[in-house]
Amino acid sequence: xxxxxRDFLTLLDYSPEEIEYLIDLAARLKAEKRKGISHDIHKGxxxxxxxxxxxxxxxxxxxxxxxxxxxxxxxxxxxxxxIGRKESIADTARVLCRMFDAIEYRGYGQEIVEALxxxxxxxxxxxxxxEYHPTQLLADMLTIKEHFGRIKGIxxxxxxxxxxxxxxxxxxxxxxxxxxxxxxxxxxxxxxxKLVDKCMKYADESGGTITLTEDVFxxxxxxxxxxxxxxxxxxxxxxxxxxxIHDLLPYRVTMDVMKNAGSxxxxxxxxxxxxxxxxxxxxxxKKKFGLDEMEVTDEVxxxxxxxxxxxxxxxxxxxxxxxxxxx
Ligand code: CP
Ligand code: NVA
Numbered sequence: 001x002x003x004x005x006r007d008f009l010t011l012l013d014y015s016p017e018e019i020e021y022l023i024d025l026a027a028r029l030k031a032e033k034r035k036g037i038s039h040d041i042h043k044g045x046x047x048x049x050x051x052x053x054x055x056x057x058x059x060x061x062x063x064x065x066x067x068x069x070x071x072x073x074x075x076x077x078x079x080x081x082x083i084g085r086k087e088s089i090a091d092t093a094r095v096l097c098r099m100f101d102a103i104e105y106r107g108y109g110q111e112i113v114e115a116l117x118x119x120x121x122x123x124x125x126x127x128x129x130x131e132y133h134p135t136q137l138l139a140d141m142l143t144i145k146e147h148f149g150r151i152k153g154i155x156x157x158x159x160x161x162x163x164x165x166x167x168x169x170x171x172x173x174x175x176x177x178x179x180x181x182x183x184x185x186x187x188x189x190x191x192x193x194k195l196v197d198k199c200m201k202y203a204d205e206s207g208g209t210i211t212l213t214e215d216v217f218x219x220x221x222x223x224x225x226x227x228x229x230x231x232x233x234x235x236x237x238x239x240x241x242x243x244x245i246h247d248l249l250p251y252r253v254t255m256d257v258m259k260n261a262g263s264x265x266x267x268x269x270x271x272x273x274x275x276x277x278x279x280x281x282x283x284x285x286k287k288k289f290g291l292d293e294m295e296v297t298d299e300v301x302x303x304x305x306x307x308x309x310x311x312x313x314x315x316x317x318x319x320x321x322x323x324x325x326x327x
Contacts, residue, residue, distance in 0.1 A: 003325040007117045008125045010110070010132045011172045012198075016206060019176060023142050023151075026314070026321035030142075033068065033317070040070030042327050045101040050076045050083060050116075051127070052107030053234045057271065057315045058127045058135065062104055065320035069327075074100070093119035102327055105129075108235060123326040125319075130235065133165040136270050137173040138318035140227075143311045147266060148224060152178040152207065157223040157261070159216075159251040160295055161189045161244070166229040166270055168195060171210065175199035178206035184219030186247045187212070216250065216257065223261040227268040228253050228295045245289055253296040258305055267296070267306045275301035 001021045011019060032039055049062050059075070066073045078084055083092050089112055096103050097120035105113045106127035117124040126134055145151050158170050162183035171191055174181035181199075183190055190196075190212045203210050213219040220226060228251075231244040258265055274282050274294035285291055292298075300306060 001325075004327070005123060006326045007123055008134060008322050008326060009113055009117060010126065011134045011137060011169060011176060014176075016176045016178075019138070019141070019173070020151075022138055022318065022321045022325060023145060025325060026138065026142050026318040027145070029320050029324065030314075030317040039068065039324070041324065042066075042101075043070035045069075045071045045327060046074065046099065047071055047323070048074050048076060048096050048100040048103045049127075050081075050103065050105045050107070052078050052084070052105075053128065055106055055127070057312050058106060058319075061135075061316040061319040062127065062323075065316050065323060068320060069323055071101075071323075089115045090119040092116070093124075096120060097122045102323070125322060125326070128165060130233070131165055131168055132172075133169050133270065135315065135319050135322060136166070137169045138322070139311055139314035140170070140268060140270075141173060141177065142314045142318055143268065143307055144225060146310070146314075147307060153180070154224045155180045155182070155222060156225045156227065157182045157184050157220050158227045158229075159184050159220075159253055159257075160228045160231060160248055161185070161233070162191050162212075163189055164229075164233050166227075167191050170227060171195065171199050172202070175202035175208050175210060176206060178203075178208045180209045180211070182211040182213060182219050182223070184213055184216060185251050187214055188247060217260060220257050220261050223265050225266055225268055226253055226257060226261050229270055230272070230274060231295055241285065242289070245285075245291065245294075248295070252294070253300050255297065255299050255303075258300055258303070265305065267300050267303070267308070268311055269296060269301070269306075269308045271308055271312055273301060273308070 093116045102123040104125045104127045110129045110131040113126045156179050231248045275298045
């Protein structure tokens with residue numbers, strides 16, 4: 001498998017074999033790190049990390065993984081660089097690729113990360129856009145493989161806003177890897193039909209299935225994985241909270257949902273999560289709408305069903321695999 005020089009912009013660009021290769025490479029790098037075996041194969045290389053939206057996991061994963069591979073990182077945010085306001089993406093790309101061996105981008109439209117890739121001749125990695133979050137899905141699939149020993153055939157239910165980066169990326173990953181994907185949510189939040197059609201084709205080839213349902217009982221029955229994400233994503237206006245709470249509250253992950261899924265089902269979340277009042281946003285929502293928890297109850301989040309911190313750790317190992325393979 002040779003992925004050298006490849007961008008990593010969306011899982012749509014990667015074959016099931018390539019995705020599996022990256023997951024298995026991440027597992028190997030994780031095992032090596034645990035044993036203290038160094039893998040600094042990219043010594044002396046430099047990477048640029050552009051974050052137009054905030055981050056804890058993704059930024060730390062890129063920085064720690066880069067360091068483990070022997071590389072240096074430069075962190076750029078919109079306030080401390082010229083990106084966007086004073087310099088176009090095309091010009092930024094042509095400057096950065098003269099200095100860096102690769103560029104990571106987190107921000108808004110997918111067209112921005114596509115433009116960075118078009119105008120630079122080094123690998124560009126998507127650290128989250130409005131449309132996709134592909135590195136998150138590598139971590140999620142590694143976590144599933146570690147837990148269930150396989151990816152193919154897993155019944156994966158996503159509850160919440162399935163039209164955005166997480167819903168889209170999960171549906172693509174499931175379709176490519178032979179999993180059974182269900183978007184269980186209010187139909188306003190079903191993924192875009194064009195993407196559904198594309199994924200249906202992948203699913204036909206892989207043995208997976210795609211189901212869209214508003215019925216919580218039917219949708220979550222016998223699931224292996226129940227997954228959710230925040231109801232309002234970064235960059236969305238605050239005023240949408242009211243509508244989201246109204247529309248998505250019936251799709252909150254509760255212990256009843258987990259029980260309906262079955263005794264072996266696990267709970268997953270890309271994080272950050274609103275499961276208690278220990279955040280500013282959480283307390284603000286409590287004041288305005290009276291909710292103590294949002295997309296997932298604290299009971300589920302803190303339960304033994306929850307593998308969210310394994311997922312968070314796996315962000316680092318899988319991002320490392322992407323850098324290891326594409327540089
Ligand atoms: N899951 C995820 O992307 O987390 P951050 O926003 O903290 O990077
Ligand atoms: N949908 C969320 C994912 C965060 C990792 C967001 O875009 O804010």
